[in-house]
Amino acid sequence: MNAKSDVDSNATLNAFREVVRSRRSVRRFTDEPVPEHVLDDCLELAMLAPNSSNLQPWEFFVVRTPDLKTRLADACLGQNAAKTAPLLIVVVARTDTWREHSRMALEQWPEEKLPGIVEKYYSRIAPIHYNQGPFGLLGAAKKAAGLFVGLSRPVPRGPYSKSEMKVWATKSTALAAENLMLALRAHGYDSCPMEGFDECRVRRLLKLPRKGLVTMVLAAGKRSDKGVYNRQYRFERDTLIHYL
Template sequence: MSDNIFSKAPDILYSEPAVECDFGEFTKVIESRRSVRHYTNEPIPDAVVEECLRLGLLAPNSSNLQPWEFYWVKSPDKLQRLKEYCLNQPAARTAPTLIVCVARPDLWQRGQKINQIYFSNRQDTPKSVHAYYNKLVPFVYGNGPLNILAPFKSLAVFFLGMFRVIPRGPFGRSGNLLWATKTTALACENLMLAFRAAGYDSCPMEGFDEVRVKKLLNLPSGAAVTMIISAGKRSEKGIYAERIRGSQDLFIKKV
């Protein structure tokens, strides 16, 4: 068996058949999801929020490192302050539920450890998988103290890329932040679709004071707020306009 995890599927004895789904119901969820900016005062049951968050965490993510955190703000005082930090926009001010979605590129080692523990307890784990999490992941996402290794990694990949196909990053703090933000955004979409499927609505917000939000949640400098999602029951004033989309030909390219 090849030890290259990229060129050959590992021979792990695990099978998970595809589940039959209702495409029509899925389409209904997608098409009915709107960015709702005004809610009724009806709260979302805690059990529903918890299940939607669980489904959010099932989103795909690079190397299964799960570089995200979701802060469900339940404290009345913190919730009120968070609404103020979201500029008191209606999507925040009227929402019974606010969830701060945080990218954590600084916690890649947490995800590495989760996978190392899991695969170390399996007898059928190929050497390539162990090598991936023990050697390749630290090389890709680790940058040393003060990111001192980042320029050397970038230079090495530049020269290697002249002779072979090779991933071009992430490099350094900005590269890891982009990587973690993309992954967190995938989970955000899962979360919003879960709310819609449960009969509630949501709005992803980027209009907020990140410095104050991070201070409110006691987040370190290595964390970054990807977006804040409000959720609740839409009111009659919840949708500001019909959905506007350009022609598909502008965005979908068949090459």
């Protein structure tokens, strides 16, 4: 690696470090709107997050209409972040789009030739792997088979139920939400991921799909002078990081 590459690499690392370290959960925002081009770019970057089987089990609902945003802030228990942010983004995990997205993965394959292993996965393996069947019976059967086969070799363990499908979809959706928050910070804006909300009211307000799981409500905008309540701290790394 030459000197210029070293400089470029260090600059990239320092910029990334600054984005990560300056990202905070902001509780109060100014009324400055988030420009459309910034929002579009952040959502585009969010959708580039890694996700299970590239099935992209997420949806983003951007709420900017004043009346709806006020009612959504109320459903978020009246938190200051929700009340003061110029826009709220409801991040939803979907457990029911895998079949359609498997089809889309084949139709929208970005290369001229579709590899056989890709065609096999999305047309034959995915429909079994993610399908739980009526009353969860297929999931139960797959779990029993996995327990038996797993005695002699490694096997995928799940998802074997509707609840495990929720975990599956939420993991990928949370990765996309993190991309979104970091993208906002890189553009000079801030966010606050909120778990404190009445999901029933949020779902009703936005008319969300029945099988959509509200992962978080993200407040976004410019932080006010009193937007960060305290200094950032984390627990001692030795208690949470283990080298084996």
